[in-house]
Amino acid sequence: MRECKIVSRKFDIPGSHTLEVSKAHGGYRTLAKMDEYSPLEIIEIIRESKLRGKGGGGSPASAKWTLMPQENDKNGKSDKPSFLAVNCDESEPGTFKDRQIISKDPHLLIEGILITCYAIKAKHAYIYIRGEYKQFQDILQFAIDEAYEDGLLDHCDITVHRGAGAYICGEKSALLESMEGKRGHPRLKPKHKEPEWFFDNPILVNNVETIASVPFIIQNGADAYKAYGTEHSPGTLLFAMSGHVNNPGVYEAEYGTSMMAYINHFGGGIRNAKKLKAVIPGGASTDVLTAQEAECATLDYETLRSMKSALGTGGMIVMDEDTCMVTVLKNLLEFYHEESCGQCTPCREGTGWTDKLVGKILDKRGTKEDIEKLLEIADTMNGKTICVFAPAVATVIKSFVSKFRDEFEVAV
Amino acid sequence: MSFVFSKENLLRIETLKKRYPSPKALCLPCLWMAQHQEGYISIDAIDTISEEIGIAPMEIYGVVTFYTMFHLEPQDKLNVQVCKTLSCKLCGSDEILKHLEGKDVKISHVECLGSCGTAPVMQIDDVYYEELNPEKVDEILKSLR
Ligand SMILES: Cc1cc2nc3c(=O)[nH]c(=O)nc-3n(C[C@H](O)[C@H](O)[C@H](O)COP(=O)(O)O)c2cc1C
Ligand code: SF4
Numbered sequence: 001m002r003e004c005k006i007v008s009r010k011f012d013i014p015g016s017h018t019l020e021v022s023k024a025h026g027g028y029r030t031l032a033k034m035d036e037y038s039p040l041e042i043i044e045i046i047r048e049s050k051l052r053g054k055g056g057g058g059s060p061a062s063a064k065w066t067l068m069p070q071e072n073d074k075n076g077k078s079d080k081p082s083f084l085a086v087n088c089d090e091s092e093p094g095t096f097k098d099r100q101i102i103s104k105d106p107h108l109l110i111e112g113i114l115i116t117c118y119a120i121k122a123k124h125a126y127i128y129i130r131g132e133y134k135q136f137q138d139i140l141q142f143a144i145d146e147a148y149e150d151g152l153l154d155h156c157d158i159t160v161h162r163g164a165g166a167y168i169c170g171e172k173s174a175l176l177e178s179m180e181g182k183r184g185h186p187r188l189k190p191k192h193k194e195p196e197w198f199f200d201n202p203i204l205v206n207n208v209e210t211i212a213s214v215p216f217i218i219q220n221g222a223d224a225y226k227a228y229g230t231e232h233s234p235g236t237l238l239f240a241m242s243g244h245v246n247n248p249g250v251y252e253a254e255y256g257t258s259m260m261a262y263i264n265h266f267g268g269g270i271r272n273a274k275k276l277k278a279v280i281p282g283g284a285s286t287d288v289l290t291a292q293e294a295e296c297a298t299l300d301y302e303t304l305r306s307m308k309s310a311l312g313t314g315g316m317i318v319m320d321e322d323t324c325m326v327t328v329l330k331n332l333l334e335f336y337h338e339e340s341c342g343q344c345t346p347c348r349e350g351t352g353w354t355d356k357l358v359g360k361i362l363d364k365r366g367t368k369e370d371i372e373k374l375l376e377i378a379d380t381m382n383g384k385t386i387c388v389f390a391p392a393v394a395t396v397i398k399s400f401v402s403k404f405r406d407e408f409e410v411a412v
Numbered sequence: 413m414s415f416v417f418s419k420e421n422l423l424r425i426e427t428l429k430k431r432y433p434s435p436k437a438l439c440l441p442c443l444w445m446a447q448h449q450e451g452y453i454s455i456d457a458i459d460t461i462s463e464e465i466g467i468a469p470m471e472i473y474g475v476v477t478f479y480t481m482f483h484l485e486p487q488d489k490l491n492v493q494v495c496k497t498l499s500c501k502l503c504g505s506d507e508i509l510k511h512l513e514g515k516d517v518k519i520s521h522v523e524c525l526g527s528c529g530t531a532p533v534m535q536i537d538d539v540y541y542e543e544l545n546p547e548k549v550d551e552i553l554k555s556l557r
C-alpha cells in the first residue's frame with residue numbers, strides 16, 4: 001500500500017505540537033506561498049483540487065467557500081464581517097481523527113485556518129470543540145498562544161469555543177445555535193444556497209481535517225493532491241478503525257484503498273484469528289456492510305454510495321463472527337435515543353420506540369410482528385425531519401434488519 | 413446568597429466579549445466558568461450570567477439541561493464516566509461497568525468519547541483513561557483517592 005502522509009506527516013515527530021518543531025519541519029511555510037495568490041485564486045486552487053469536506057458529508061469544499069461574500073459582492077451582506085467556524089465536535093461513534101490533528105499537529109490546523117480566512121476574507125475563526133476533549137483543547141490552546149506570541153495571528157484571531165456534551169452540536173447549524181448561546185437545535189435548511197449565519201453574519205463551517213488539508217494543496221498545487229485517491233474522491237483521509245482488530249487506530253490512506261487491505265495492513269487483521277462478520281464503514285450513522293460486502297468495498301464516496309452505504313467520517317467499526325447484531329443495533333439505538341435533540345416528533349419518538357422494540361427482541365420477548373413494526377417505524381422517520389439525523393437512523397435500522405434478518409428472527 | 417464571578421473570570425469575560433459579535437455567545441463560556449468556580453451551576457449563577465450576557469435566566473436554564481456536562485447540583489462523589497457506545501462495548505465496557513459496581517464512586521454511562529481506538533475508555537474530571545481492564549481501573553481509582 002502506498003504511503004501517503006499529507007495531514008499526518010508530522011504526527012510521529014517528538015514535540016510535533018510545538019511551534020519550534022512545527023517550523024523546523026516546514027510549518028507555516030505555505031503562508032509565503034499564499035501571499036502570491038489573491039483570495040479568489042486560492043479558492044480556485046481548492047476548487048481544482050476537488051477537496052471534499054471531511055466531516056462526514058463529503059461535499060466539495062470550494063462550493064461552500066464561494067458562497068462567502070467577497071468585497072465586490074452587491075448582495076447587501078458585504079458590510080458584515082465574515083467568520084470561519086472549525087468543527088471539532090467529533091462525536092460520531094467510531095470517529096477519533098480530528099483529535100489526532102489538534103493534539104499532534106495543531107499548528108497545521110492554525111496554518112490552514114490562516115489560509116482559509118484569507119480566502120474568504122474572514123478576520124476571526126472559532127474552533128468549536130467537544131467539551132470532553134479538554135485535555136486536547138489545552139494542547140491546541142497552547143499552540144494558539146504560541147502563534148499569537150510569534151505574531152502569526154496579528155491579522156486573524158482564533159478563539160476556541162468549548163461545547164458541553166451534545167452529539168447533535170456537530171451538525172453545522174446546531175453548532176452555530178450552540179455558539180449563539182442556545183440549545184443545539186439544528187436549523188431549517190434554507191431554500192437557496194447561502195452561507196451559514198452567526199448572529200446574522202456569514203460564516204463558513206468546515207471540519208478540522210478539511211482545513212488541515214489546505215496547506216498541502218496551496219503549497220504543492222491541486223495536481224499534487226489529485227495524484228492521490230480516485231477521480232471523484234481525490235486525496236487522502238485519516239481513516240480510523242476500532243472494534244475487533246489487532247491494531248486499532250487512525251491511519252492516513254488515499255481514497256479508493258481497498259477496505260480489507262486497509263484493515264489487514266494497518267489493523268493487523270481481525271483479533272484472535274476470528275472471521276469477519278460486519279463492518280460499519282464510516283461512523284455509526286452509515287449502513288452496516290456484511291463481510292462479503294466489505295471484501296468488495298473500496299474507501300471512496302462513490303463506491304460506498306453504490307453499495308447503499310456511505311463513506312461518512314471514515315471511522316470503521318469492525319465486528320467479528322461472534323458479534324450479536326441485535327445487540328449491536330440495540331447499542332446504537334440507545335445512542336440515537338439519547339442524542340436526538342428532540343425537536344422533531346418522528347425522531348424523538350422513533351428513536352425511543354425502536355430502541356424499546358429491539359430491547360424486547362433481544363430479551364426474547366419479541367414477535368415476528370415486532371420486526372415488521374421496527375421497519376415501519378423506520379419508514380416514518382425517513383424524510384420528515386429538520387436534519388438528517390433521523391433518516392440516517394432509519395436506514396441504519398433497515399440495513400441491520402435486512403442484512404442480518406436471521407439473527408433477529410432467531411431472537412423472537 | 414448571590415453568585416459573583418471571581419476577578420479572574422470577570423477579566424476573561426471582558427476579553428471574550430471583544431471576540432464575539434454578541435455577548436450572547438458567552439453563554440457556554442460563562443457556564444463553564446461558573447461550574448469551575450463552584451463545582452456546579454447554581455440558580456444564582458444563572459441569574460448573574462443572565463445579567464452579564466442578556467439572555468433570560470429561563471433560557472439559560474434550558475441550555476444547562478440540554479448539555480450533559482453541566483450539573484445543577486454539587487458533585488460529592490468521584491464521577492467515573494464510562495463509555496458504553498459500540499466500539500467500547502465490543503471491547504469490554506460491560507466488564508468495566510460490572511467491576512465498578514459497589515465501589516464508592518458515581519458511575520455514569522456516557523456516549524462515545526472519541527477514543528474508540530483505545531477502547532474501553534472512561535473519563536474522570538477532564539482526564540481520559542484508555543485501554544482499560546479491571547486491574548487498571550483499580551490502580552487508577554487508588555491513585556485518585
Ligand atoms: C447529526 C450530525 C452530526 C454531525 N457531526 C459532525 C461532527 O462531529 N464533526 C464534523 O466535522 N461534522 C459533523 N457533521 C457534519 C456537519 O454538519 C458539516 O457538514 C461539516 O462540519 C462541514 O464540514 P466539511 O464540509 O469540512 O465536512 C454532522 C452532521 C450531522 C447531520
Ligand atoms: S431529526 Fe432529530 S436530531 Fe435532527 S433536528 Fe429533528 S429531532 Fe433534532
Ligand code: FES
Pocket residue numbers: 093094095495496497498499500501523524525526527528531533
Ligand atoms: S465508542 Fe467508546 S470512545 Fe468511541
